[in-house]
Amino acid sequence: MAKxxxxxxxxxxxxxxxxxxxxxxxxxxxxxxxETIRECYHLYGFEALETPVFExxxxxxxxxxxxxRPNAGVFSFEDEDSQWLSLRYDLxxxxxxxxxxxxxxxPKPFRRYQTGYVWRNEKAGPGRYRQFRQFDADSVGVPGVxxxxxLCMLASHTIEKLGIGRGQYVMRVNNRKILDGVLExxxxxxxxxxxxxxxxxxxxxxxxxxxxxxxxxxxxxxxGRKDDSGAYTKGAGLPIEKIAKIIAFVGAGADxxxxxxxxxxxxxxxxxxxxxxVVELEExxxxxxxxxxxxxxxxxxxxxxxxxxxxxxxxxxxxxxFEVKDEKGQPIRFGSVGGGGRYDGLIAxxxxxxxxxxxxxxxxxxxxxxxxxxGKFSGGSGYGPVIVMVMxxxxxxxxxxxxxRLREAGIRSELYLGGSGIRAQxxxxxxxxxxxxxxxGSDEQSRGEVMLKDLIEGMQKSEEIVDNKSWRxxxxxxxxxxxxxxxxxxxxxxxxxxxx
RNA sequence: GCCGCUGUAGCUCAGCCGGUUAGAGCGCCUGAUUGUGGAUCAGGAGGUCCCCUGUUCGAACCAGGGCAGUGGUACCA
Numbered sequence: 001m002a003k004x005x006x007x008x009x010x011x012x013x014x015x016x017x018x019x020x021x022x023x024x025x026x027x028x029x030x031x032x033x034x035e036t037i038r039e040c041y042h043l044y045g046f047e048a049l050e051t052p053v054f055e056x057x058x059x060x061x062x063x064x065x066x067x068x069r070p071n072a073g074v075f076s077f078e079d080e081d082s083q084w085l086s087l088r089y090d091l092x093x094x095x096x097x098x099x100x101x102x103x104x105x106x107p108k109p110f111r112r113y114q115t116g117y118v119w120r121n122e123k124a125g126p127g128r129y130r131q132f133r134q135f136d137a138d139s140v141g142v143p144g145v146x147x148x149x150x151l152c153m154l155a156s157h158t159i160e161k162l163g164i165g166r167g168q169y170v171m172r173v174n175n176r177k178i179l180d181g182v183l184e185x186x187x188x189x190x191x192x193x194x195x196x197x198x199x200x201x202x203x204x205x206x207x208x209x210x211x212x213x214x215x216x217x218x219x220x221x222x223x224g225r226k227d228d229s230g231a232y233t234k235g236a237g238l239p240i241e242k243i244a245k246i247i248a249f250v251g252a253g254a255d256x257x258x259x260x261x262x263x264x265x266x267x268x269x270x271x272x273x274x275x276x277x278v279v280e281l282e283e284x285x286x287x288x289x290x291x292x293x294x295x296x297x298x299x300x301x302x303x304x305x306x307x308x309x310x311x312x313x314x315x316x317x318x319x320x321x322f323e324v325k326d327e328k329g330q331p332i333r334f335g336s337v338g339g340g341g342r343y344d345g346l347i348a349x350x351x352x353x354x355x356x357x358x359x360x361x362x363x364x365x366x367x368x369x370x371x372x373x374x375g376k377f378s379g380g381s382g383y384g385p386v387i388v389m390v391m392x393x394x395x396x397x398x399x400x401x402x403x404x405r406l407r408e409a410g411i412r413s414e415l416y417l418g419g420s421g422i423r424a425q426x427x428x429x430x431x432x433x434x435x436x437x438x439x440x441g442s443d444e445q446s447r448g449e450v451m452l453k454d455l456i457e458g459m460q461k462s463e464e465i466v467d468n469k470s471w472r473x474x475x476x477x478x479x480x481x482x483x484x485x486x487x488x489x490x491x492x493x494x495x496x497x498x499x500x
Numbered sequence: 501g502c503c504g505c506u507g508u509a510g511c512u513c514a515g516c517c518g519g520u521u522a523g524a525g526c527g528c529c530u531g532a533u534u535g536u537g538g539a540u541c542a543g544g545a546g547g548u549c550c551c552c553u554g555u556u557c558g559a560a561c562c563a564g565g566g567c568a569g570u571g572g573u574a575c576c577a
Contacts, residue, residue, distance in 0.1 A: 017569090061577070073576070089577070122576055123501090204575090227573055232502080309577045391535070426537040434537095441535060455537070462538050475536075 018122075018130030029377040030368060033162060034115060034135065037362060040158040041113035041137045044150070049112040051094040053119075057084040060093045061310075061349060075121050087119040091136040092343070092359055099140050099357075100350030108141035115364065127334075127369055136340075138359030140347070145280045148314040148342055149287040151360040155318050155338060156297045158362070163376045164320065166296055169337075173316045174304035175281050176341070178264055179203065181274015182249045186242040190273065200308055201236040202246065209250055209303035210335075221246055252302045257285045260300040280314060306341050313342030316360070324373040334370040338362040383499045384432035386413035386490055389425045391441040402438060402450070402486060409487045411494065429455060436493045438486065439478075449480040454493050 015021065022030070042048075057076055076086040088094050091114050099110060115135040124130050137154060139147040152171050159169050180190035183202065189195045205220035212220070219225035221243045224235035238246075245267075252263035261282055268274025281300060288298050306315040318338040340360035347355035371377065388403050390396065399415050406413040416425045422439075429437045439451040458477035481489040 093577080120576065123574095125571090225573095227503085233574065307577060389536085422535050423533080423537080428537085430537040437536085439536075443535085451535095453536075458536090459538050464539095478536085 018124030037135050044154050046111045046113040046137050049114045054085045054087050057086040059097045060086050075119050089120050096346045110140040113137045132365035135362040135364050140357040143356045145284050148358045149284040155360050168322045169320050171298040172301035172304045175277035175314050176311045177273050177277025181268035181271035184271045203305045207305040257300045310343040310346050311341040312344045315341030337367040384434045386436050387429040387434045388415045388438040390416050450483050451480050453478045
């Protein structure tokens with residue numbers, strides 16, 4: 001016993017899964033990205049809004065949390081007064097709450113944009129986190145599909161502003177009413193409770209077209225499907241003739257929007273709801289045409305389904321179509337980086353009166369990864385501050401004064417505050433990616449000078465020098481200037497690297 | 501959740517048929533250089549070989565269970 005070391009409790013330094021730390025370079029890249037999106041949304045006349053990160057669970061619209069699984073999908077916890085709270089899992093539900101709460105005071109239509117983290121208690125994966133950022137724009141109190149069309153065009157506009165070229169992305173649009181029409185045609189009630197399970201299974205199957213192809217969807221609609229890993233997915237168990245109808249619909253895509261509409265019209269002709277959806281898409285098409293949005297930006301796609309619950313009309317998705325290789329040479333597909341649609345029933349849950357609304361959400365975190373892979377953020381200098389070294393600990397006041405002069409001139413700089421010698425200070429400056437360090441020992445001081453060292457030039461010089469002595473004594477990339485000219489001299493060093 | 505794969509130093513990984521003291525590269529620290537980062541050289545620190553149980557004279561290695569990570573799939577309001 002006595003031999004064993006006494007164990008002191010040490011918490012393990014680790015991240016919860018699906019969470020990540022964000023460091024300096026990403027923070028600045030992200031903030032410029034957010035600013036670009038904000039400008040776009042603002043330009044289109046949307047108004048900023050912030051809501052808290054958690055809400056009462058019932059306000060988030062799910063019948064959650066239930067007894068057995070209080071955290072299924074959402075992170076929830078109980079308040080002191082035993083009311084359940086949940087972290088928001090999107091920005092739409094809080095918007096609905098906000099609109100319902102302030103309905104009378106708001107201008108109608110009410111147009112708002114909002115960004116923030118959302119949380120989902122789900123399995124994390126590469127590029128899939130349990131905390132991620134969304135950037136939403138929504139129009140509330142807008143009955144016509146002009147609002148939906150506007151959001152599609154806004155999304156397209158924003159994505160291009162972020163540096164994704166035309167042809168590298170596409171907006172895919174569908175309409176839930178058309179999907180409902182298809183369900184009607186095979187005898188499934190698109191609204192009622194009793195067919196809910198079946199309806200979900202079918203819609204989910206359709207949604208997987210891009211990944212599984214026609215054959216996969218067919219399997220899911222019928223008996224079921226076994227994937228490469230051996231995992232088995234139970235199918236909808238539909239008879240062949242019904243499967244054929246759905247497959248015919250799923251295959252109704254085409255390059256031209258008018259051609260897709262033509263296909264839709266014949267496929268759902270006997271469904272009133274379905275035809276309503278077709279008419280809505282026709283109207284959106286004419287708005288797209290009027291604004292010059294061709295099929296290089298917006299297409300109609302029967303396999304777009306989107307979240308299964310609250311959408312009631314047009315639904316849309318922004319998809320990146322380019323491929324990037326990761327460091328191992330594996331292709332990464334980014335797929336959907338945003339989506340949205342019409343949710344006419346959501347606010348009614350609070351108000352009792354139907355308030356038509358539509359919105360679009362950018363998955364900022366995922367889009368950031370894509371932009372990064374495209375090399376859109378390599379522009380930043382990444383240089384660190386100028387470091388004023390401490391040669392003589394009794395003269396901290398003098399050094400502090402130098403830093404003060406630099407800062408007054410708007411030059412990012414700091415006094416070395418660690419406790420180590422000059423060697424460690426140089427290493428520190430190197431690690432901080434400093435362009436320039438300021439050195440004043442007793443020699444320089446006695447001459448009324450400061451020594452500046454250009455670390456970048458120094459690094460270049462070091463490549464040529466093999467001999468230890470000459471490297472050590474040559475003091476490459478260093479020069480003395482009069483103390484009075486400190487600011488100007490530092491500025492000219494920074495200017496060499498465009499970092500001013 | 502289900503199926504597969506993986507778990508050895510801070511990181512990337514090697515470790516033969518089970519054999520005693522567990523390795524490399526990179527990184528880190530120290531010195532050569534008491535006033536100089538990045539090259540070079542010399543030295544050093546750092547390990548519950550994921551955990552538990554079992555088999556064995558002997559386990560990083562074999563078996564069973566667990567945990568974690570990862571890939572696919574399901575779910576994703």
